[in-house]
Amino acid sequence: MSTSSVHAWLRRAMAVVAAASLAGCDALPTLWPAKDGYPYTTTDPISDFGLLSQHIYVTITVVVCVVFVLVTILLAVTLIKFADRGTPGNPEQVHGNIAMEIGWTIAPIGIVLFLIVPTIRTIFLQQDAAPIGAKDENGQVLMGEDGKPLRPAVEIKVIGRRWWWQFEYVNEGIATSNQFAIPDDRPVSLFLTSDTVIHSFWAPRIGGKRDAIPGRVNRIWFNLTEDIAQGQPDHIRGECAEYCGEAHSLMRFEILGLDGADFDKWVSEYKGAPTFADASIKQKGEEAFSAAGCTGCHSISGFAGAKGTQGPNLTFLGDRRFLAAGIKDMYPNGRADQATARAVLTQWITNPNSIKPGTTKSANASRALDGMNIPADANGDGILSPEEFAPEKVDAIVSYLLSQTSSFPLQ
């Protein structure tokens, strides 16, 4: 199917859905909007993928509520009207009524038909061919002079680990963990998979979830529908929705929704390495990082010795607001309060299980066989004590990681 016919079909279907949600369903107030402190809300979508779900969600909710009210009224009237008031004798022994039976068999069939048609249309719209690039207002893909899309879809491989997320930009060669950026002016296409157990990628404001299954690749694609102003990124939260073991509830992520031009800038910065105002921070930090054995599992751009892939990529860690896969807020009092951030990161390095149970392989972490291994933790209790690793060195690592910021630190 060509993209233009897809688009025409999409518009036709949208018209049907819109017609189905008559009665001004779409005009219903948004319950729990994100801006009022509901970062994981499902009722305030900001992508075409999420809006497709939203349309039918509203329609079915209205239908279901109407049916509920009618049945409740019928039940209440019955109970009040026919309550036993002590009159003698038995009521008339009515065994049934064929016409009524046929009536309440057909009525729900009608409702089901009314709901299933837009449902199936939406299913196909959401899972139709993935977009290849940004489109103009007529639905035509914008083509450059080289015959390639002018603003091609951003393709990101999403890998669920225990218990964090890895994001790999297919065309840009960028790898990040637990946070990634998307543009508002071109399609985004996510390839979901896992190298451990089944996880589920869910950013409720983007839209519905899809499972990240080992041995398979699932896809979600969408265009952000909100217009993000330059320099004012939107913070979109997400979480793992499929039970995946001990710290399942602590497997979150953050998406940085960026204006198109900002996104291009973000890509160019993230393709490179962090710069340091004070070269000694980098030097001391790299030394301590190697000494603790962190390089075996973590990668940091610009640090030739750190090429590990077992653990999260820590480049530009200073950009992140949350630590430990979207769990621990490093800046609860704003970006100026570096002391809290340092304290949180120090705790995370020296005693990770106290923030996220099951993080390390140690005996104290009950069952995390694929968990983190801290070589410097000599006695294997999951705690990096001052005897095992000098606090100054932890400090050096903290300074080194926190000072790696791009132009896009998350507030």
Place this chain on the structure above:
Amino acid sequence: MSTAATHVATHAHVEHEEETGLWSWITTVDHKRIGKLYLISSLLFFALGGLEALMIRMQLFRPENNFISAQFYNEMFTMHATTMVFLAIMPLSAAFFNFLIPLQIGARDVAFPRMNALSFWLFLFGGLFINSSFLFHAAPDGGWFGYANLTGSKYSPGHSIDFWMLGLAILGNSSMMAGFNFITTILNLRAPGMTLFRMPIFTWMSFVVQFLVVMSFPMITVGLILLIFDRNYGTNFYFPPNGGDPLLWQHLFWLFGHPEVYILILPAMGIVSEVLPVFARKPLFGAPFVIFSGIMIGFVGFGVWSHHMFTVGLGPVADSAFATTTMLIAVPTAVKIFNWIFTMWGGKISFKTPNLFAITFVFLFTIGGLSGVMHASPPIDLQQQDSYFIVAHFHYVLVGGALMGLFSGIYFYWPKMFGRMLNERLGQISWALFFIGINVTFFPMHFLGAMGMIRRSWQYPAGAGLDMYNQMATVGAFFIFFAVLVSFINFARGLMGHGELAGDDPWDAATLEWSIPSPPPHYNFAKLPTVHSDRPFWDEKHEGGPAVSQAKIAGPGPHHVAMPPSSYWPILVAVFQGLVFVAFIPGSGSGAFNYDAFLKQVMIQGPIALGMLFCILAWVREDDTPR
């Protein structure tokens, strides 16, 4: 014959009448005693599952709470669900299958009384076995649907999953045997004149359930055997790096898991269909439609399993097909709800405790059914799946629905079971607490789901708007706790002999079980009645129909009727069969085939299996002719 003469004549048979004492309960093959055993043990497991739920709710009272550890929390929700589904609701239904089906169809026992005992003992041992895992610090923690490959030996070392999978295998065995037993009983042991369409609705719904059981449990059994092989012998059915597929488990599990939903709800629907007419003093409205819609639900229930898998990426065609079949289930369900309401319409409704619970079933089940229609639509399900919205939905169905129906049944049939009335005031208090508790606990969960709270979450973040509704839910859970407590006090009082004598027919009911004494003699019917309608006892009392009650057709007792003798082989077979499964434990969880370990396992299991074989042979050779 004079009364005195009757007494003289029957005193000679006193030694043949019902035995008492512990041994008589262990060796019993009487369906009513087995029903009571199911009732008591499932209520105890239910209490355990309820305490686990309280642990969950207390942990979720505050965001980022540390009341219990993540590991313990995961064990709690796994065991809460496993207990409630397999050890509380299902056996509570089985209590009614056992006690009621023979009485309702006018039979003296089930078709295979000893196999019936075996079913019970297997259930009890299976339940104790799963829960014994707590003693070994190896409580199951894989969730009640135990998704592969998390349950594989790589990600679940230790024995926690072993307890779970082997326990479920034992329980499945128990349910399958009971299923065949009741199908045979219903098809073969009906009283003269009791045609299929004169059967009471509870028996009908139970009949459908038994077919669901014998067709769906093999699916999960296959899934579990493959898992046992993966964990014990290093096969790769579910482990992707070596060519396995974790989705194979999901298909096998939900092919069982969805029919299981109807296994849980249909018996409660049957009970409600008995209770509502009695307390409206009318027949069930459109009984044939209620029966056929139950059958429809049974059939379509096998074609909807992938609605649990809309997020795994089955593609638009499969999603559309399963969305359609799932929504279609709303049709027979709606038919039932309207028939229940119009059963009461035009009646004289009295609000005794059983009826309060039954009406509550209709109301709350409607909510659960309607929210189910929402995630029947995959685009919506993508937002609701694995969120608290789903938790809200299935608790409305299973607590507001199944449990309320079963409590209605307990209050309704208690007088028949034990011969004494339960305290009406305590029953009403319990009902009120339930009604408040269920709605305060589970309704806010819809909102939590819409706010993006994932299920199975040990901690939820602060500042995500989730605090207030979680607190409400926790408060509501304590209402449910007290509701259960009040009912349990009521039951305990009843068991200790409090309450007025019930008489044969305390509710002025319509079906055969009310035409015999309460509690019924161990032979049920001294003289089998001949049935002429679907409400034989009502017709005798109110319409001048032919007599079916024992008082009229058999005269006052006691009577002697030859009944199957008790037997200790069922419990022995159950013990040995349980031990065969237990013997898998030491070698399990390695995830690799180890010749020595395998040899050791066979050396242990061999003698146990031989013991079981011996018991089965002795069972076969035992003289079980009624005497």
